[in-house]
Amino acid sequence: MAAPAAISIFSSSNSSSVSPRPRKRLLAEPVSGRSPRTLQPPPRTVASSRAPLVVSHPPPTPAPAPGHPKVDRSGRFCSPRAARELALMVAYAACLEGADVVRLFDRRVAARREPGYVFNKASLQSYNFMSFCGGPLEVATEEEAEKLMSQNEKDSANEAEVLSAPPRLVYNNFVLRLAREMLVAVASGWDQHVEIINKIIPQSWKDEPVARILELCILHIAMAEMTSKETPHKVAINEAVDLAKRFCDGGAPRVINGCLRTYVKDHMDIGTGHPSESKE
Template sequence: MEATGAAVSAFSTASSSSPAAPIHGRLLASPAAWRSARTLPPRAVASSRATVLVSNPPPPPLPPTPAPAAVAPSKVDRSGRFCSPRAARELALMISYAACLEGADVVRLFDRRISARREPGYVFDKACVVNYNHMSFGGGPLEVGTEEEAEKLMSQNEKDSANEAEVLSAPPKLVYNNFVLRLAREILVAVASGWDKHVDIINKITPQNWKDEPVARILELCILHIAMAEMTSKGTPHKIVINEAVDLAKRFCDGGAPRVINGCLRTFVKDHMNIDTSQPAPAESKA
């Protein structure tokens, strides 16, 4: 398990008391259905950090490699807390993931997490929020020419990963402003109220291999639940929701998950919401 996986696990450990377990029958029937099944460790979540490879043998001399682009600053308010809809969706995903591991109600878990007391002596560095990047996605391996370049990139990866873990495991009130906390809770209320209905739809639109291994797809399934709930209950334009869901999958899932989630949600919009997918949607802040 690498960086982002460690961050998600840190969050779920702080929020839950029992690990993930498989269920039989309906796909991810409800978070409570995980309580009575046998124990399995959660799936290692793909890191948002790219692998660094060193060319062997060393390539001929090349022009100096340009410095990596500066990390885009996260959207924060004057209090130094996240204030964007993307942060709310990310928080909702973390809560949903932890609720499935614990077998808890997502809204009650959110309220418990918000009201939890801080550990004695805990101090959160707000610089972590400023340095956090909601748009840091994975990709193919990065190839460099020398060990020195590889060590430099790997060192930066480790710093960014530690920063992500610190942010995602911190008490939410220290990281998110009231707008984000309110929006995240509204999304989770919609997730809980539409869960049973969306389970049936998810079983129809997801590929068979996801149905065969629901434990290994907790994050992906939570992303689908969140997106469907937001489209049906919050009225957010479907193109915005789909783009946000795909970006969440790029950050926290692996392999072809973003492509599958994109296809599943487009099928959901077309076949179950009767929406004209050809109409453009208004833009939304990505920060």
């Protein structure tokens, strides 16, 4: 019997039987002439210019507590959240380019800087891992709306600079090592997790899997963390939901939360942290 469409979309990057059509798997053949894409949060815009003005932007979130700095003494990101974000960017790019996730990561980390390139490390201090695309906000005047839009533009430019910079300039060795371990776990558990993902995602995601590559990558990373890295499932789920809040839109965070809770309930032995036999 032929495999369901959603399963045929996802195949291991080292599979010997590979369909030449990109829609047949995430890690497909390389797409010629396509430059690497940088993952960025969805744009935030002012939805109305009439009073009250509605601005699609969440209120600013507080900076990390001094006891949990996001930047170490070398001036680079040092938190596990940065590693998850980096792993997601590479996994997403690998799916778009048809590359092996681990090889793409190694290639990006080893890439030399272009002559004359200068990275502004001050951008790391203002980069906010907790900047989520929330619901619309109301402002009273055009001046407030313009001020908020101006701040949005600065934040977006800052995020673009950070996420497109060479990884060694942005992340310390701990983050680079952790991100690579996550991607190795994603690659090794890909085929097994594909079958489970096909059972737990909604039908609408199965119907348009290519439009949900980002969300599916988040699921793969979270499931790989729980099974291979033995990350507590509550931590992995919360981090996956936060990634969805940052980089996805619509109801993706809620769906990802539900899918991962179903995965833990039906496909994991919570006592040992290891996968259990799948329930039919």
